[in-house]
Amino acid sequence: MSEHRRNDRFSSFGFIMSAIGSAVGLGNMWKFPYVTGTYGGAAFFLLFMVCLLLVGLPVLLAELAVGRGGRGNAASSLTKISGNKGWGALGFLSVAGSFFIMSFYGVVAGWTLHYALLSFTGKLFRTSDYTGLFSNFMNSLTPIGWQLVVMLVTALVLIRGVSEGIERFNKFIIPALVVLLLLLAFHALSLEGAMEGVSFFLKPDFSKLTAESALVALGQAFFSMSLGMGTMVTYGAYVQKSQSLGAATLSVGVGNALYALLAGLIIFPTIFVFGIAPTEGPGLIFVALPAAFSAMPWGAFFGGLFFVLLAFAAITSAVSILEVPVAYASERFGWNRPTTVVTVSLLCFIAGVPSALSLGIGSSVLELGGKSLFDWIDFVCSNIVLPVSGLVITLFAGYAWKGAAAEAGLTAFWIKIWLFMLRFVAPLLVLLVLLYYAGVIRI
Ligand code: TRP
Numbered sequence: 001m002s003e004h005r006r007n008d009r010f011s012s013f014g015f016i017m018s019a020i021g022s023a024v025g026l027g028n029m030w031k032f033p034y035v036t037g038t039y040g041g042a043a044f045f046l047l048f049m050v051c052l053l054l055v056g057l058p059v060l061l062a063e064l065a066v067g068r069g070g071r072g073n074a075a076s077s078l079t080k081i082s083g084n085k086g087w088g089a090l091g092f093l094s095v096a097g098s099f100f101i102m103s104f105y106g107v108v109a110g111w112t113l114h115y116a117l118l119s120f121t122g123k124l125f126r127t128s129d130y131t132g133l134f135s136n137f138m139n140s141l142t143p144i145g146w147q148l149v150v151m152l153v154t155a156l157v158l159i160r161g162v163s164e165g166i167e168r169f170n171k172f173i174i175p176a177l178v179v180l181l182l183l184l185a186f187h188a189l190s191l192e193g194a195m196e197g198v199s200f201f202l203k204p205d206f207s208k209l210t211a212e213s214a215l216v217a218l219g220q221a222f223f224s225m226s227l228g229m230g231t232m233v234t235y236g237a238y239v240q241k242s243q244s245l246g247a248a249t250l251s252v253g254v255g256n257a258l259y260a261l262l263a264g265l266i267i268f269p270t271i272f273v274f275g276i277a278p279t280e281g282p283g284l285i286f287v288a289l290p291a292a293f294s295a296m297p298w299g300a301f302f303g304g305l306f307f308v309l310l311a312f313a314a315i316t317s318a319v320s321i322l323e324v325p326v327a328y329a330s331e332r333f334g335w336n337r338p339t340t341v342v343t344v345s346l347l348c349f350i351a352g353v354p355s356a357l358s359l360g361i362g363s364s365v366l367e368l369g370g371k372s373l374f375d376w377i378d379f380v381c382s383n384i385v386l387p388v389s390g391l392v393i394t395l396f397a398g399y400a401w402k403g404a405a406a407e408a409g410l411t412a413f414w415i416k417i418w419l420f421m422l423r424f425v426a427p428l429l430v431l432l433v434l435l436y437y438a439g440v441i442r443i
């Protein structure tokens with residue numbers, strides 16, 4: 001079995017699709033619009049692009065190189081390259097982080113499936129109280145049912161392995177998403193008054209920027225590129241030696257940025273046309289968008305399409321997040337793939353149930369200091385584990401691993417730039433974010 005797994009590799013195109021599939025997810029379509037709305041619109045978007053370029057791309061290349069160089073999981077790759085168990089222990093942090101990210105990511109992915117069904121069946125439009133609808137949904141057991149569906153689909157993809165499962169699924173879904181997104185963007189831009197939304201999203205007003213915006217932009221760049229949780233290390237281990245990691249990094253970076261751009265071009269025109277504030281917060285797409293869709297001709301169709309698209313984008317990401325603990329457990333315990341996938345998915349489903357309940361029925365118990373368990377897990381994973389693990393990778397590839405440049409395979413000119421970013425720019429910026437979220441610095 002382990003022999004089989006060792007030779008189960010991505011094709012070149014399949015890898016690019018899978019890595020884009022990992023990157024494009026709830027981060028682009030659910031988180032990105034509301035943080036952009038909250039932290040300054042177009043100026044924030046520009047900052048996000050700069051973070052992608054200066055930190056996202058170099059760290060992505062580092063993760064891929066570590067994975068392919070070590071050919072292990074997100075923890076053992078570091079040990080195999082360095083011969084030092086301490087690095088592997090640091091890498092384990094990202095394995096645990098992925099498990100917990102997946103526990104609540106599956107919950108949110110489930111919401112999108114529920115909303116897709118509500119929209120297609122027209123039930124979504126029988127009310128105009130979308131805040132009430134969302135909170136009734138949260139206060140039922142239905143989210144757990146949908147979370148189970150998400151975990152099942154994710155497990156079904158993973159159980160078939162890398163080339164037959166992950167790659168095949170992504171090669172089909174990712175091109176389909178482009179078509180759906182273009183259709184929705186085209187439609188949103190054709191709405192009367194759409195340009196106000198476009199200019200909020202694309203015409204920067206730097207007076208709206210704060211120092212906090214910059215840190216949020218960097219965190220968002222990490223989350224959106226699936227960095228700092230071992231995802232890209234794990235996928236990197238399945239990349240063939242002949243593939244150019246530099247070219248792959250560029251394709252994934254550009255692909256992910258384009259998806260974010262398209263998502264913004266759908267969401268901002270839509271909410272501006274219907275007079276909704278873009279600073280609505282996490283409920284933005286579940287509360288504001290249904291209101292917009294309900295007032296739109298063909299709203300049930302476009303709304304349904306939007307939420308289905310979101311669900312699939314989320315599942316291609318879920319697949320990559322869950323593969324991190326799956327790869328770890330199968331190597332560590334010597335289990336075969338089906339056993340590992342079933343065990344890890346089941347445990348992750350169970351771990352997610354309290355998060356799901358903490359936003360509804362269990363909200364009075366499952367909270368601490370006014371923050372729900374769901375928010376706590378998101379906060380600790382996204383704002384602490386993620387930058388710490390990101391820091392570990394940059395320091396490892398930048399300082400500890402002498403063969404990093406050879407594995408990355410760039411030209412001498414680009415190697416210099418890459419190493420400079422990895423050694424100085426990325427760690428410094430990540431450290432800044434970390435200290436900010438840890439409350440050590442206040443701006
Ligand atoms: N990038 C995905 C999104 O935008 C989510 C994701 C996948 C992720 N793997 C990750 C986030 C690893 C952080 C770390 O939705």
